[in-house]
Amino acid sequence: MSDIINLLPDAVANQIAAGEVIQRPASVIKELMENALDSGASDIKLHIKNAGKTLIQVIDNGTGMSENDARMCWERHATSKLKVADDLFNIKTKGFRGEALASMAAIAHVELNTRRKDFELGTRIIIEGSEVKSQEPVSTAIGSRFSVKNLFFNVPARRNFLKSDPVETRHIIEEFQRVAIAHPGIRLSFYNNEKEVFILQPGNLKQRLIALLGKKYAERLLQLEAETGFVKVHGFIVKPEFARKSRGEQYFFVNQRFIKSPYLGHSVSTAFSDLIPKDVYPSYFIFLEIDPHAIDVNIHPTKTEIKFEDERNIYAVLMAAVKQALGRFNATPSIDFNQPEGFEIDVVTSKTKIIPPEINVNKDYNPFTQSGFTPKPKPEGKEWESFYDLDDVMKEMGGEKQAGPSGQLVPSEWKDKAVKDLPLAYQFKNAFIITTLMSSLMIIDQYRAHFRVIYEQLLEQLGSSGANSQKLLFPQPFYPSVVSYHALSEMKEWLEALGFSIDWRKDRELLISGTPADYKIKDPLKTLQYLADEWTAETIDKSEHPKNRMVINLAAQLAVKKGKKLKREEIEALIEGLFSCENPYFSPRGNPVMFKLTLEEIQNKFE
Numbered sequence: 001m002s003d004i005i006n007l008l009p010d011a012v013a014n015q016i017a018a019g020e021v022i023q024r025p026a027s028v029i030k031e032l033m034e035n036a037l038d039s040g041a042s043d044i045k046l047h048i049k050n051a052g053k054t055l056i057q058v059i060d061n062g063t064g065m066s067e068n069d070a071r072m073c074w075e076r077h078a079t080s081k082l083k084v085a086d087d088l089f090n091i092k093t094k095g096f097r098g099e100a101l102a103s104m105a106a107i108a109h110v111e112l113n114t115r116r117k118d119f120e121l122g123t124r125i126i127i128e129g130s131e132v133k134s135q136e137p138v139s140t141a142i143g144s145r146f147s148v149k150n151l152f153f154n155v156p157a158r159r160n161f162l163k164s165d166p167v168e169t170r171h172i173i174e175e176f177q178r179v180a181i182a183h184p185g186i187r188l189s190f191y192n193n194e195k196e197v198f199i200l201q202p203g204n205l206k207q208r209l210i211a212l213l214g215k216k217y218a219e220r221l222l223q224l225e226a227e228t229g230f231v232k233v234h235g236f237i238v239k240p241e242f243a244r245k246s247r248g249e250q251y252f253f254v255n256q257r258f259i260k261s262p263y264l265g266h267s268v269s270t271a272f273s274d275l276i277p278k279d280v281y282p283s284y285f286i287f288l289e290i291d292p293h294a295i296d297v298n299i300h301p302t303k304t305e306i307k308f309e310d311e312r313n314i315y316a317v318l319m320a321a322v323k324q325a326l327g328r329f330n331a332t333p334s335i336d337f338n339q340p341e342g343f344e345i346d347v348v349t350s351k352t353k354i355i356p357p358e359i360n361v362n363k364d365y366n367p368f369t370q371s372g373f374t375p376k377p378k379p380e381g382k383e384w385e386s387f388y389d390l391d392d393v394m395k396e397m398g399g400e401k402q403a404g405p406s407g408q409l410v411p412s413e414w415k416d417k418a419v420k421d422l423p424l425a426y427q428f429k430n431a432f433i434i435t436t437l438m439s440s441l442m443i444i445d446q447y448r449a450h451f452r453v454i455y456e457q458l459l460e461q462l463g464s465s466g467a468n469s470q471k472l473l474f475p476q477p478f479y480p481s482v483v484s485y486h487a488l489s490e491m492k493e494w495l496e497a498l499g500f501s502i503d504w505r506k507d508r509e510l511l512i513s514g515t516p517a518d519y520k521i522k523d524p525l526k527t528l529q530y531l532a533d534e535w536t537a538e539t540i541d542k543s544e545h546p547k548n549r550m551v552i553n554l555a556a557q558l559a560v561k562k563g564k565k566l567k568r569e570e571i572e573a574l575i576e577g578l579f580s581c582e583n584p585y586f587s588p589r590g591n592p593v594m595f596k597l598t599l600e601e602i603q604n605k606f607e
Contacts, residue, residue: 028108029058106130246281248533252264256287462494467498470499479509490546512524
């Protein structure tokens with residue numbers, strides 16, 4: 001029997017390694033930008049085309065490479081960062097494995113132009129599918145220019161798994177922001193299809209965050225700082241009232257390396273626990289400085305996870321630092337320096353006539369008539385028990401019973417009967433509506449019911465020629481983050497069809513001049529930010545159609561919330577709208593809207 005174990009060819013081994021390191025265009029950008037940082041660059045430029053599928057180019061002014069280094073850097077496990085095994089426990093650079101460039105060369109057309117400061121000429125090398133096509137001297141600037149073209153050209157299955165251009169672009173922006181936040185002292189620029197996205201000048205961390213996330217963050221950030229013998233914590237957290245529906249703005253950096261750590265994230269969330277609702281997440285940009293010997297960064301191919309030697313103590317220090325920052329914010333009174341000086345108090349003298357306040361009492365006031373409910377007088381000739389007999393009330397509806405899902409019963413004549421003829425429509429705890437149907441009581445969740453009604457109305461508007469827009473008296477400027485800006489731009493067509501009037505200006509400024517006329521939107525900026533947060537949330541169902549997902553999120557935002565007192569006519573309109581829906585029994589997210597109690601079930605409770 002012949003041997004069956006063979007040594008993999010280098011090209012195949014590199015393609016396998018690429019599957020671990022290069023998952024999408026954003027992975028290439030992460031590796032190339034980190035290499036530029038390790039080279040000592042103070043100016044890094046990023047260019048992409050077609051969401052990085054056609055071209056990714058990173059240009060830096062770092063130390064550059066010699067002719068031999070330019071050839072060696074594409075070999076697997078070739079690195080300048082490590083000499084011996086002990087160096088793994090004293091890593092102060094971004095890269096160290098020597099896998100990234102070899103992985104790129106295996107699945108793309110790559111070109112490198114590089115020159116060292118002490119060389120007159122540089123080197124150009126072209127590689128396609130791990131095969132060196134050419135290497136020659138060239139006149140080029142000091143530093144390096146990496147060009148990665150036609151990503152996954154020889155692995156079509158991997159290319160087919162890439163998402164749409166807007167989605168891949170969003171991942172690239174997130175990766176760029178991680179590098180930009182970690183290194184505020186470096187000039188960074190980003191161009192997408194030759195259009196400027198970012199031009200970030202060197203500065204401090206707060207200036208960098210404002211440049212990335214928008215001017216509004218100038219007043220939202222709370223400084224964080226703490227230091228012990230084994231860890232130094234610094235950075236910023238965002239005020240509790242600006243907590244978001246997604247985890248998109250949660251950043252941890254250990255020795256300027258971006259990491260993902262649910263354990264440390266739990267520490268921050270615990271510090272915020274009494275200040276924000278359970279369904280929202282705090283935003284933070286936190287840096288930890290730790291002795292490299294106390295961490296292990298070599299546990300994940302993409303180096304986004306690390307192992308701490310003393311994780312519990314770091315957890316405690318981090319939570320204490322966040323609580324301290326929140327305490328300083330809550331304890332410090334806010335002063336509005338734009339207020340006019342002095343106090344407007346009338347001068348009182350001995351001759352000043354004191355006029356006591358008058359209280360006007362309306363003796364004819366009846367709280368029942370004001371609420372829209374007029375109690376019926378007790379009918380003559382009947383005992384009080386018969387007046388409150390449920391059978392008499394139920395018989396007013398008549399009609400035959402028609403089975404609905406989950407055993408719910410609805411009269412077949414419901415839609416033909418005016419809602420005002422309902423014998424009973426009562427709001428309980430400002431959250432539920434109780435009404436009668438034949439020989440049953442129907443209890444309706446007012447939020448889910450309104451959610452269903454608005455959802456179907458919005459879908460109908462998108463399917464028609466569009467909705468009317470209500471012009472705002474004063475157009476409102478909106479400065480979303482780049483991620484939120486791109487999320488809203490993906491929804492642009494649908495937002496405008498629903499009645500939003502948005503002027504897309506330069507520097508990521510949006511001018512909101514109109515909102516859907518059929519709905520009351522008190523805060524258009526908050527509504528749009530909610531849509532952007534939900535659009536980029538990591539927990540979304542990727543199989544759901546984007547348009548339907550956007551409509552669900554907007555309907556959820558517009559629906560009347562629990563705790564809202566409804567007038568009689570509002571209750572009637574809601575019930576009528578609900579039973580005009582195609583599916584009145586479930587909310588757009590699959591939750592039950594109502595349930596019934598039959599007369600038999602009610603009577604059984606009294607036996």
